[in-house]
Every structure is written in C-alpha cells, then in structure tokens.
Amino acid sequence: MPAPRGSGCGGCGERPCRQHRRRRGGQAGEQRFVLICSRSLSGLPCFAKAFLDRRCPALGYSGAGFVLLQRMVEQKTGLPLAQYMDKEVFAPLGMKNSSYALSPGFELAAGHTKAGAVIPGKRNRYPESAAAGLYTNVLDLCRLVCYLNKAWTASGDIAGPLSKASTRTLLTAGPQPTMGRGFFIAGSGTNSFCYTHDGSNYGFKSVFKGYPQLGAGYAILANGDNMNLVNEIASAIRSVYGWA
Template structure:
C-alpha cells in the first residue's frame, strides 16, 4: 500500500507541476496576446495619424510642407468627408470627418451615406455583366436587339456601325452627354426615355452619336443611361430593385441604395451636398433618375466590400456576383492599355495596376482605387463640389501605406513668365466637342476653367508649359510661324491638341 501511495502522490505532484507549467504558459500567451493587440492598436492609430497629417499637393515647391486634413478641409471649404483604406483584402480603417449636415449639426460617421455619382457606373457594370452572363446574351450585339421601350436612332454619323453593350460600358460608343446635373428635390422628374430624347422635364441634351462607335473613347453618362434602359427592358424590374437583389445584397452592401429619391433611408444618414463655397445645395441634394450613371448612395465602408470582392473574384477566390473570367473581362481596357474597361478605369504604374473611378454630382465628389494584386485600396467621398482635397488625401494614404504609383507629388521649380506671354495665352480652347477650356489671369496668377467645372490655378514650369497642383495634368502653348498662339497641348491621361477659338 505504501508503495502505491508514494506512486499516487508522485503522479499528483507531477500533475500539479504540469498544471503550474500549463498555467504559466497560458498566462505568458495571454500577456503576449495583450501586448501584440495593444501594439496593433497603436500601429493603426499611428497610421491614421500619419494619414491625417501628410496631405501634399501634386506639385511641391521648395517651401512646401505636408498639410493637416482638418486644416485642408477648412481651406477648401469642405464640410465633410469620409475615407476607407483597404490593406491585405480587409478594411484597415474607415473614418468620417466634419459635418454631414451643418444645419442640423449632424457629424459624418463611417455610416454616413454620400452620393457616389459616377462610381455608380462601376456597380452598374457588375449588374449588366451578371445579367448578360446569366441569360446567355451577347455583349457585342447591337443594343437595339435588347431595347424594347425605345430604340437608339442611328444616323449617318455612325456610318453603319452598331453600338454594343461593351461600347456603352467602356465609353467607346461615340455618344454625347458627358454627365447630368440632377433635379432639385420636389421638382418633376423625367422618365429614362425622356432623358434619352432630351424631352421636358429632362434638363440634358438628347443622347445621340458624336462619332463612329468603337473608334475612340469619349466619356458618356448618356451611354450609361442607355445601359440602364437595356437592363430594365430585359428584366422588367425597377433598376434599383435589380441592383439591390443581384449586386448590393450579395456584396454585403446593405447600407447602400440606388433608389432615387432614397425615401427608405433614415434622413439623418444622408449627407447634404455643398457647393465650392461651402453653401448647402438647395433641397440638400439633387435627385438622379439617371441611376446607372449617378444614382448610388453609399459610404466608403460599403464600397470597400465591392473593391475587395472584385480583387478576390479576379483571382478566382470568390464569385458573389460574377466569376473570375467575367471579372477579368470587366477589368480589361477596351481599347488602350490604360483607360476605360467595363465600368472602371485602369491605371498601370510600371506593372502595378489599379482599377477605379472618380465621382462628381451636384454637391458631391469622390473616387476609389483598388489594386489588381495585394488587396490594397482606398475610397474617398466628399460632400462638396470642390474635390481638390481628394488627390491630396490620395497622396497621403498612398505614401503612408506604400501604395505604389498613386501619389502624384513631385518637386518642381517655378518659372518666371513675361506679361506679354501670359496675355497671349488668354482665351478659349476647344478640348472636345463639348468641353471648352478658358484661360484667364489675375496679376501673375493663371487660371483655367473647363465647361461646367471649377476654376483651378496653373503654375509655370517653363515660359510656355504649365502644371496643376490639384490634378495630374499639364498644358503647353504652341505658337505658329507668326508667333501667335495657335493651340494648347493638354495632357491628362491622354494628349489633346486643343485649338484656340
């Protein structure tokens, strides 16, 4: 018995010792977990702090220094904005700043909904591609094959060439109507057919041909509105219903809606829009029956779900809306290496590729980028007509997070330009059939303003070449043999030789 007792007590002592060791390991593991968790939290807080304090203009001169986000919001008279950053296929942080509604003193949160404006076109392309894939329809057939309630009126300008759905999604259909102004709340809203025909109460031109389809790219919200009608004609559903069921819900974008007006959303969640001087848009925001082109209400946290799903689908790791093959088609530029794909724009920075889209409705601007590889991205939404702060924020985020290619900041030395040369540059230049660029000056300062857009300052890099601090573009003035300005070479993604009017 004694030997048995000794053996029993020995096992018990060993069990107690093992228990102490296990407890010590658990305590050590718990302490390490707490330390790492705290370290991760401080690292995230540090990243946010750096983003908030590292805004830079595209062009930095010798005396340039980084800006603080709230200071720049005040400088640009921006009432509110919201951002989200995606890192390794997850939202690293999403945060709102300023006011969604200054009158009601409602602050922006990560739940506040903004008008996504032309970002709507990206979600629209998902819906169209899913519809055509599910019903085995031809993306390259004449759009009149699928239009029932209205037919596109081809004329001699199209030279017998037909417009297909891929043309509409990639802005290669040769159509007019760049964008839409929306309608004041409470005012009569036109039907989609009235919009396409330019009939009252529509406030935009009829959507018609500008040049032969498929020959070049010309941004057209009018073309996207035709795509909207194709979808509703085929499905027989309301546009917002189909998008909710087939795109937004599968993506988990449960806070977002294409409803115009967004009557089912709690009004305190909807940001008001503001003009470039910080004054509220009449009625707080405009209504857009051109839903596919400009009708989405969302926030950066919800949009991040769309970006991450696109990244995963591109790698064949998810197919919540469309599969890998269709995603790769969607992200393939229709005509050029860099340019419009199907509902998105592609930018390639020495092999680092991004898909994205900008945004601009009455009182709202914004944009997003998503990387093809690595699961990185950013979304910025602003409740102001003044979108100058957007690229400064992109510069900051991409620098802090190491997103290659997205920061446009560079150092330059300013040049002196004579009054005689400055005066010779003043006037109007025809950028496109619809866009005129006006060059003006105040003292030594030079300004440009495109049709329907805000005036921005240009800076001299040489006696005849100017750059912009707020957009990635340049302009160069060209003289003829009589030393008279004959044209401007304007470069922004593409090169345009704009004749002086």
C-alpha cells in the same frame, strides 16, 4: 432632377460647343453623327458620345451609354434598376447602405458648395440613375473593392455577382489602354495594377481605387464641391502605404 435646358447643351445646360452640335443629313460620304450628352458620375461634363460612323473610336467615355445600358437591364429583367442592383449586387456583397433609388430609406448627407454652404435641396436627384444616381458610403464602396480584388486573384469563381471571367473582362483594357469596362485602369501586368473611378455630382466629390495584386484599396467620399481636397487625401493615402 433632370438637368435644365436652355442656351447650353440640351440636357445639361453647359455652354454649347463643337462636340455637341448635331448633324443630320449632308452630302454623300460626309460624316454623319449624333452626340448624346449626359451629366455622369465621373464629373466629365458633356463629352459622352455616340457616333453613327464607322470611322469613329470604338470606345469612349459615355455617361449616356450607361443610361442606355440601364434601360437595357430594366427591359431585359422587368425590374427597375434600383431593384435589380439590390437583388443582384448590393445584397450579395452586403452593401446595405447603397441604392439607386431616387429616395433611399437610409440617412443621406447634404451636399455643400466650395464655400461651405448647403446646396439648395441638400442634394440633387438624378433619374439617369446608372450614370449619376448611386447613393453609397465608404464602407460599402470598400466592400465592392474587396470583392473585385478577390474575384480578380481567385483561382476560380467566388460567391458574388460576377464570374472570374467577367471580372477579368471588367478590369481588362479595351481599345483604349487606360480604360476597362466601367473603370480606369493602370499598371496592367504588374503588382501595382489598379482600377479606379471618381465621382462628381453637384455638392459631392469622391474617388475609389483598388489594387488586386496587393489586396488593397481605398474609398473617399466628400459632401462638398472640392475635388482638390479629395485628391489630396487620396495622394496622402497612397504616399503612406507606398501605392502607385
């Protein structure tokens, strides 16, 4: 459901802060910008930015940016995001339990608070689908990781939604050395090179990570609001297998 509006940031309800103040007009030469705020899959609240100023960074974390990208895809293809992703990504990769639909047809888990209580309504529904609305499970996420690992290391294109060139672009650092196009990356140019993303919606926490050169990876999904537990499990996996 849409995030509540109130005394906090318009669109997410967080406490107002300097990053979210809107400035329009002003004296000649004064910085002019608008910051777009959206709750996003990563769980980094309220820092999605869209600047109207050449002096601002060329790349920043932006859940709102993915909402705009969603609308671009929908307008270009004439399909809702859920249908487009089913056709172009999930079906080719065998991800049968993944969907961007608001109410997918497969069984859904109920989210829980840190205290263990089921959250109201069992789960929130997010119309800003590209940023916060993916339903999936660990098997499907691991199918995605396996595909990206193979597409990265293959000598040419393999069957699937991305060409080798697109995969390389996706997982290669841009202006910021720790960010690819949609993933966080580390260890570029080494056997420990990896890409990762975490997830944080109310009542749910997650993380997945892939190591293309090692042909390895993992995915952890929890229907509880305790990211510390997810990080502890991830740390244990990396320790057992000797992964960075």
